[in-house]
Amino acid sequence: MANKNRSQTIIQTVEPVYKNNKSFWEIVKTNKVLLLMLLPAVIYVIIFSYIPMGGIIIAFKNYNYTDGIFKSPWVGLDNFKYLIISNKLWPLTRNTILYNLAFIFFGLICQVGIAILLSEINAKYFKQFSQSAILLPFFISWVVVSSIMLNIFGYENGVLNNILKSIGWKPVDIYGNADTWPVIMILLNLWKNTGYGSVIYLAAITNIDQQLYEAADIDGATIWQKISNITIPCLYPTMIIMVLLALGQIFRGDFGMFYQIVKNNQVLLSVADIIDTFVYRSLISSPDIGMSAAAGLYQSVMGFITVMLANYTVKKVQPDYSLF
Amino acid sequence: MGKVTYMPSSSKRKSRNSIDRIIFNTIAYAAITIFALACVTPFYLIIVGSFTDEGTIVREGYSFYIRNFSLEGYKLVLKNPTSILRAYGVTILVTGVGTFLAVMLTVMTGYVLSRKDFPWRNGFSFFFFFTTLFNGGLVPWYLLCSKILNFNDHIYGLILPTMFSVWNVIIAKNFIKSIPFEIVESAKIDGANDFSIFIKLIFPLSMPLIATLGLFTALNYWNDWYHCMLFIKDRNLYTLQYYLQDILNSADALKRVAEKTNLDIKMLPRESMKMAMTVIATGPIILLYPFLQKYFVKGLTIGAIKG
Numbered sequence: 122m123a124n125k126n127r128s129q130t131i132i133q134t135v136e137p138v139y140k141n142n143k144s145f146w147e148i149v150k151t152n153k154v155l156l157l158m159l160l161p162a163v164i165y166v167i168i169f170s171y172i173p174m175g176g177i178i179i180a181f182k183n184y185n186y187t188d189g190i191f192k193s194p195w196v197g198l199d200n201f202k203y204l205i206i207s208n209k210l211w212p213l214t215r216n217t218i219l220y221n222l223a224f225i226f227f228g229l230i231c232q233v234g235i236a237i238l239l240s241e242i243n244a245k246y247f248k249q250f251s252q253s254a255i256l257l258p259f260f261i262s263w264v265v266v267s268s269i270m271l272n273i274f275g276y277e278n279g280v281l282n283n284i285l286k287s288i289g290w291k292p293v294d295i296y297g298n299a300d301t302w303p304v305i306m307i308l309l310n311l312w313k314n315t316g317y318g319s320v321i322y323l324a325a326i327t328n329i330d331q332q333l334y335e336a337a338d339i340d341g342a343t344i345w346q347k348i349s350n351i352t353i354p355c356l357y358p359t360m361i362i363m364v365l366l367a368l369g370q371i372f373r374g375d376f377g378m379f380y381q382i383v384k385n386n387q388v389l390l391s392v393a394d395i396i397d398t399f400v401y402r403s404l405i406s407s408p409d410i411g412m413s414a415a416a417g418l419y420q421s422v423m424g425f426i427t428v429m430l431a432n433y434t435v436k437k438v439q440p441d442y443s444l445f
Numbered sequence: 446m447g448k449v450t451y452m453p454s455s456s457k458r459k460s461r462n463s464i465d466r467i468i469f470n471t472i473a474y475a476a477i478t479i480f481a482l483a484c485v486t487p488f489y490l491i492i493v494g495s496f497t498d499e500g501t502i503v504r505e506g507y508s509f510y511i512r513n514f515s516l517e518g519y520k521l522v523l524k525n526p527t528s529i530l531r532a533y534g535v536t537i538l539v540t541g542v543g544t545f546l547a548v549m550l551t552v553m554t555g556y557v558l559s560r561k562d563f564p565w566r567n568g569f570s571f572f573f574f575f576t577t578l579f580n581g582g583l584v585p586w587y588l589l590c591s592k593i594l595n596f597n598d599h600i601y602g603l604i605l606p607t608m609f610s611v612w613n614v615i616i617a618k619n620f621i622k623s624i625p626f627e628i629v630e631s632a633k634i635d636g637a638n639d640f641s642i643f644i645k646l647i648f649p650l651s652m653p654l655i656a657t658l659g660l661f662t663a664l665n666y667w668n669d670w671y672h673c674m675l676f677i678k679d680r681n682l683y684t685l686q687y688y689l690q691d692i693l694n695s696a697d698a699l700k701r702v703a704e705k706t707n708l709d710i711k712m713l714p715r716e717s718m719k720m721a722m723t724v725i726a727t728g729p730i731i732l733l734y735p736f737l738q739k740y741f742v743k744g745l746t747i748g749a750i751k752g
Binding site: 143154158163165166168171173247254256260265273278283344376384397400404420422425429 | 586594719
């Protein structure tokens with residue numbers, strides 16, 4: 122008992138508790154330099170995040186440039202009604218969510234798979250080179266990817282059709298056929314982001330206690346048994362957190378990808394239009410600004426709800442990793 | 446006796462294990478090789494395309510090897526190099542200035558929020574963090590930047606929007622927290638003020654953090670076409686990526702190239718020029734990549750999950 126008390130006093134002397142029963146102005150005075158250092162970021166966030174939050178009133182107005190934000194007439198929920206009646210909201214939501222779910226699901230499999238395979242490879246240079254290669258697509262912009270798509274999948278000149286023609290098959294018109302696009306988008310997403318994700322899982326694998334593997338070796342476990350009974354279970358916490366965080370962002374689409382790859386191809390828009398691209402396209406065609414703001418607000422609110430749900434779940438599963 | 450019966454089964458098990466290992470290694474090397482090739486080949490194809498004669502591309506399409514070597518594409522892009530050099534200049538300027546400001550701002554903010562003796566740190570942390578949970582959406586933000594702050598055709602329209610990210614502040618805060626707080630305390634006893642503690646003590650100790658944040662931010666600036674698309678109409682202020690997008694997508698851009706180089710638009714080696722432009726826009730990243738990659742991998746693990 123005495124021992125416990127002593128250790129408590131030691132902790133208290135080592136980590137002084139900073140009490141703040143000072144008045145407001147005293148705190149400002151003692152921390153004026155720190156507050157000044159915080160000022161630029163505070164101003165930035167007020168201007169670029171908090172003031173636009175007030176701008177959500179545009180969603181309830183018939184915005185036009187001449188009247189501006191405050192003088193444009195109120196229209197209540199008309200913008201939202203129009204979004205629903207014109208049957209836009211549901212396909213956009215469906216596309217955004219389904220694509221994101223597919224990206225999360227297949228992304229998880231590929232990232233964990235590649236990380237496990239890489240971790241078991243002993244050839245140093247092969248490992249280095251292949252890791253560099255896999256991470257390379259992460260470094261380029263979607264504009265460059267769109268150029269690559271043109272090179273490979275272009276109808277007239279693309280490498281793919283070139284090969285198909287040379288073996289006597291019929292060329293495929295990928296840009297004119299909406300059915301294959303979900304698959305193409307998923308493959309593109311995997312191509313670009315697998316490297317990034319696998320680095321995170323690879324780091325988690327190197328943190329696994331080596332003694333577990335040594336013990337398994339003594340017991341004569343096969344490589345498959347070691348992977349399925351040690352590596353994968355040890356990765357569960359990381360996987361759960363990564364998936365939950367991604368689920369929290371499920372209403373946010375990858376604007377760069379969908380905008381640059383699909384562009385304004387009307388054939389593809391039915392299967393490859395997401396909330397983000399819709400908001401942008403309605404924004405630049407000025408009569409639709411109110412509707413664009415309404416779709417944006419809908420996305421923000423749904424995003425807020427999903428993040429809160431995801432965080433609540435993380436807190437239940439693994440309180441250390443929760444966002445707040 | 447028990448030992449004798451045990452030994453054969455053990456060696457059998459070992460041989461089974463080594464067979465499993467061989468099977469596993471075959472799968473692992475094959476899968477990794479295929480995926481790595483799939484990641485690199487498109488870049489190779491772009492380079493091949495950029496060196497192929499235009500007539501060959503139009504007649505036979507892009508292919509896996511250079512059939513009729515030609516520098517036409519590059520010649521055309523470089524024939525009137527002012528616009529591409531300007532795009533390079535704008536991109537380098539934006540990347541340099543933007544990265545410097547962003548890293549200073551991020552590390553400074555992260556430092557204040559990491560100070561245990563700053564009583565309002567939790568309040569301010571939430572003030573920043575809330576913006577990642579909820580936002581006003583694109584429209585109000587765009588109208589503010591474009592109509593009120595007048596980002597249109599100004600270089601700060603390319604610098605400011607990417608300058609501050611709350612996630613980076615959180616990474617910075619967590620990193621600086623790991624620096625022993627006694628350093629700050631003893632410096633305060635010696636009479637140093639909080640800003641000089643930051644500049645003279647915290648900043649030098651945060652070099653791994655700064656390298657990581659700098660790399661991420663610089664990459665974002667270099668690859669940015671979005672803010673250029675939103676705010677910039679003046680061709681003299683196009684960033685490299687947006688310039689590339691313009692060449693890839695608009696017939697207008699091709700027309701302008703034709704006018705500048707006094708070529709008939711039908712005679713333009715469009716396809717090889719597009720590929721050459723892609724190579725020129727991606728070149729610096731690919732060249733720097735081998736040197737930057739290891740810092741990048743380290744950096745991903747600094748901030749990745751800790752969030």
